[in-house]
């Protein structure tokens with residue numbers, strides 16, 4: 301996070317919990333490019349952590365460093381008190397699932413799952429059966445990967461990753477090759493399985509919805525650095541930087557100024573919170589659901605008039621883009637549900653009064669990234 305990109309209100313995010321897996325000061329360069337820049341990340345035992353960020357921010361490289369598939373240039377990786385940072389992958393006690401299922405096409409499902417299991421034959425067969433039951437693929441032992449759907453192949457990959465009961469499960473975009481419906485159901489199953497087994501999971505994804513739905517903790521990355529570590533609610537509601545606010549969900553930004561009476565305003569809108577001493581201007585941030593389309597104008601309330609520019613039907617809500625009547629360049633995105641009084645007023649070209657839930661607003665200092 302840049303120094304200037306300082307949150308003015310409620311700047312605190314949850315203090316990182318004591319870790320079981322400690323990633324401390326991990327750096328990685330490829331040629332001249334710094335891909336990981338002194339990453340610190342504690343991961344609790346049993347936690348489901350998502351590494352979330354845009355393409356190229358270093359998520360996969362960090363996962364590969366934890367796996368020992370890539371050697372870090374600096375920093376340490378300590379798991380359960382054991383420094384694993386220089387150990388070969390086989391000695392690190394993890395299972396891994398990749399985006400491309402990475403199954404052996406010439407081996408059956410059972411052989412794929414058993415690969416790497418060093419057990420006597422009978423025990424191995426029993427373990428494979430147990431693992432296939434776990435991913436609800438019992439009865440498919442003798443089939444080949446090409447006979448399975450993408451979702452089924454990924455379940456086999458998951459069973460194989462868990463075959464040796466590792467303490468850590470590493471997942472590199474495991475759901476992104478699947479179609480939306482399969483992805484959603486496998487997402488829920490993955491979470492339920494991780495909970496049931498109590499295995500610590502680290503998953504790379506660029507899909508914010510997936511991270512919000514699955515993770516106990518999200519580490520948001522940008523350009524080789526960690527921008528914020530927090531629960532899904534924290535990173536969504538209390539983003540620590542403009543980058544996080546803009547990357548996760550939809551963000552509204554309004555310039556604000558504190559007047560002589562100490563009231564923070566943006567046009568006709570006034571906000572409950574004041575700015576710190578010596579900071580007369582800032583940018584207010586809120587989410588689409590924090591803006592209310594009011595059924596009636598009321599003088600004296602903190603309302604402003606807006607013009608409905610566009611309305612999209614998103615199923616549960618109407619998402620509208622509004623421009624402020626006082627400044628047509630200032631756009632707000634609002635989500636209005638069917639039961640809200642403002643719902644029928646959302647007609648393109650219409651004028652509507654809007655207000656913003658004062659405590660939902662957060663301020664960022666202007667000039668930030």
Ligand SMILES: Nc1ncnc2c1ncn2[C@@H]1O[C@H](COP(=O)(O)OP(=O)(O)OP(=O)(O)O)[C@@H](O)[C@H]1O
Pocket residue numbers: 330335353354355356357358359360361362504506
């Ligand atoms: N083996 C490599 N040699 C050179 N550059 C690499 C190598 N692996 C990754 N990079 C570069 O490092 C940067 C980070 O890559 P990485 O795969 O970790 O990003 P990512 O956040 O996982 O992105 P994506 O979601 O697109 O996979 C990228 O600019 C990438 O081109």
